[in-house]
Structure formats: structure tokens, C-alpha cells
Amino acid sequence: MNTLSRAENYLHLHGRLIDRLRFEAMFAGGSRERVLDLLSVYQNPDGGYGNALEPDLRGSASQPEPVSMAFWILDELGELNIARVRAACDYLLGITAKDGGVPWVLPSARSTPRAFWWEEAPDDPPGNLLITGPIAALLHKHGIAHPWLGPATEFCWSAVADIKETTPYEARAAVTFLNLVPDRERAEAEFARLREAILATVTFDPDAGGDAHFPLDYAPVPLRLPLFEQEVLDRHLDALAASQSDEGGWSANWPMWTPVVEHEWGGYLTMARLKTLKAYGRLDVT
Template sequence: MSDSYKLPHRPTSSVRPMDVLHRAGTYLRLHARLIDRLRFEALFAGGSRERVLDTLRCYQNPDGGFGHALEPDLRGVGSQPEPVEVAFWILDELDAFSDPMVTAACDYLLSVTTEDGGVPFVLPSVRDTPRAPWWETADDPPGNLIPTASLAGLLHKHGIDHPWRGPATDFCWRAVAAMDKITPYEARAVVTFLDLVPDRERALAEFDRLKDGILATVSLDPDAPGEAHFPLDFAPAPLRLPLFDAEVLDRHLDALPAAQSEEGGWHPNFLMWTPVVAHEWGGYLTVGRLKTLRAYGRLPG
């Protein structure tokens, strides 16, 4: 946790935390897919974590990768690198990196790793599947910090020493060191990597160099319209990196309950290109917003 944010913190929002939780539960039961309903039950209502893992297994393919719209904008059944990141975040919230799904997924990542040590943003096989319009790639795509950086960071966090991790980490260090300009999604991946990687001296040196560029991708106005990227997207839980001060975080934490819809969920602010993804992303993001509120002391532990 960064020194810039200390718990406990007394929330300034007038919305009662249990009302937020109750309304979100109602929204999820009405709109969300099974895995996100089970995530909510496991994380906030004493439900079974094993049921979440059993459901997650249904998204994993025999090659160890994940598909089947676990990442809602990739509708194909085949494996892609980005759904592995979605799976890893779910495994992270359950503290379940000892599950065999992790080793199988790393074996898959090793099978699609490029010569530079990273995995591509998306593989050419995506062309044969229904997908959001931004999932495009070249015939021979290079490694990309999205999702290599987050995947490597989470493996470091949980102490998983798979043969994929070392070359992927080296790729991330090289790619980060070569960065000049940075996009919002790259910035979010880099923050995850630099926050979780164990070489703290090197991580902080790179962070100091990139901090202004990262902050330039952040929308500090909680009411910013369109596909904005807010502080809590970069720091859904307190970071070790000194990226945001407490005043910025508190302002956005105060705004989260107000952004809860009448139905009780939180809606995506990016393009919904087919109707089903609005429900699937809504459920996934709603669980994520609840996790963030709890991580900063705004919901009961």
C-alpha cells in the first residue's frame, strides 16, 4: 500500500454501504452471467469460492488458454492471451493461484510467446470469430505489454515461478525502458507490473521516469464523459507506487456510489458493440467496483 493512502478512512459519502451492496446484489442477480454472480456471493455473501473456480474452469480450453467470452468482447471459443488476464484477476481475488488452472494457463502462454518474450495483444485466429472492432492484429504480431505486463506482475505477486515468467519479465523491463509515449491501457498494464514486480529499486526508477506520462492518461474529473480512465481504474486497490494522493482517491471513492445505476450496477463507459456485452461487462465491473470500495475501507471487510 502506498504511503499516500492509509486505512482506516471514514467515508464522506452519504450513501449507506449496505445499501450499495444490496442494490448491487439485486443488479447482479437480474443482469450478470453466472461467474460474476458467484464471484459476488463468494466475496461478499459467504458463498463458495470453489464454485467460482469450477465455473472458471469451463472457460479454459484443453490448450490451457481461456476463451468462450470470458473477456466479453472476444466472443470466440478459442484461446487468446487477454482472457488469461481476466482469469488471473479472478484467481487473484480468490487467492487461488495454487489451482492447476494457473500452470496450464502459463503453459499456454509459453506456446504463444513471441521471440521477444512477450505474448501478443491478440492472435490472428481472432479473425475467424465474432469480436469487438478493436480486436485486430497483424499476421505475425509482436509481444505486447497488454496483457504481458499484468500477467507477469500477478505471477510475481503470488510467487509462481513458471518458465514463462522469466522471459516475460525481461520483455516487460525492455518494453518499459523503451517507452516514450504511453496509452491509457498501456499505462494501466505498466502500473500493475511496476507495482507487483519484486525488484523495487528498478520499478521505482522506471515509475519516476514514466509518472507524468501515466498521469497524462488519467481523467481526474469523476464526471468526465466518454471512454475516460479514472484513478481507481489504475488503483482498484491501494498501490505501493505513489501514483495518487489521498485527496484524489477520496474524491473518486466518494463518486463511486453516486455512479451506481438505478438498477444497482456500474456500467461500462466504452463502446457496447452488441447487446449481450453490456450485461456481461456490467456484471464484471460491478463486482470490481465493490471490491474497490472494500479495498479502501468503504464497504465492510
């Protein structure tokens, strides 16, 4: 069995329906409409997303991170310019902090089952680049105009400008924002300033265990920004392909705090790894 066939088998054994339908749409000529229909079930009347679309947030209420996840799925389908995205942006506008950014997590998470790293939010949480940056980046990529985007973009520029030393998740969010924001001169200047600080957060040993953040986590598709040499990317693409499990999937390198999330994350990450291999021309999709 080739990579795709093994992954399809893994998804049938472990993956959520949404990830199985995403596989069919991307690799087997399946219907994108079925993915859109199912994704709408995760969207709440307030326009936000919840209902464990982000597996580690088990509650039904809308939270910022599931909005980001929904937008990445819509991006993969080429369907970001639709009414439900505008409804989600309306939701974001309603929860945005005074600084223009979207909070990491909202207080409604306090009363729901969640992974321990989704710490209880303060009553008035500030904006956070980890959430705001990728969402703003995707809206810019697709040319989506919405009142939320201008202040959010300014928040991201300010947050990026404040970075000196950084963490892996913040660095990844900054790279995503700087890679897609339209003001290329400003983005490239900030990237040049931050490149060494970003690289300091990267795990370059493809065999490293634990909470490692590898080059392909920062560059799951080819970047406009010169972050990694091609030799580095090739080494990690080889390692990624080789790390497909005997069952055909890829697993997470963070704690699985309740049994169901191991399967849900496994399906989601298997789709993410396939997308990366495809983006770099490492997947035979004929």
C-alpha cells in the first residue's frame, strides 16, 4: 500500500467523519460540499465555532481557536469567501479585546472539559498573537474584507514588533502572519529582524522526542520567507514520510489527556501531514 492508501485506512479506523471527508475531497475526487455541510455543524448561532472541532476544547460554546481551525479547513477547500466566514468574523469582532487582538481562550472554557493547557481565562482576556495572527493571515490571503481585519492586523504588527526572544508557538504564529500579510516590505523587514530568534525555537533533529517543533511545523507549505535552507526541508520531509505509522497515520507529540482525543488528533494530523507532503511534491496523487 502506498502512503495515501495507508492514510485512508488509518482514517477509516481512527479519524472523525470530517477528516475522512476532507481526505476524500482532497485526494479521492470526493465532494467539497459534504465537508462544508459537516463543518457547519461545528458552527454556533453566534457565528463562532466550538463543539470539539479543536479536540482539546470539548465544550459546545464558541472559542477563538476552533474558528482558526475552521478557516484552515475552508482554506484547503478554497472556500473562504463565503457567508459563514463573514459570520465568524462578526463573532470575532464581538470577542476582540480592546487591544484589537483575539484572546487565547474565553472564560466560557472554565466550565467545560478541556486539556490542562487551556488555562482558565481572566474575565477580560487580552488579545493574543497565537490566535489573531493566523486568522488575519488567512483573511489577507483570500482578500476577505471585514471590519475586524484592520484592527486585528495592527494588533499583529504591534505584537510582532514587541518580539525579541520568543517561544515556538508564538514564532510559528508570527511566521504565518508575516508570510501572508500584504505589506511585503514591512513583513520582510520584521522577518529579517526576527529570523535568528525564530530559528532558536526550532528543533532541527528530526528524531527528537517530546514537545519538539520541527521546521515543517513552521513551514507546512513552502514559504515566501527564507526561513529554512532546502537541505533542511528535504531532511525533514524524508523524516516525515518515514514516520508514517504501520497503521498509516501520524500522531501528536503532546499529551493525550483523554482517550478520544488521541483518535481525533490522529486524523487531523494525518490530514495535515498529507497536505505538507503534497505541497512539497512528495506525494503521488495520480
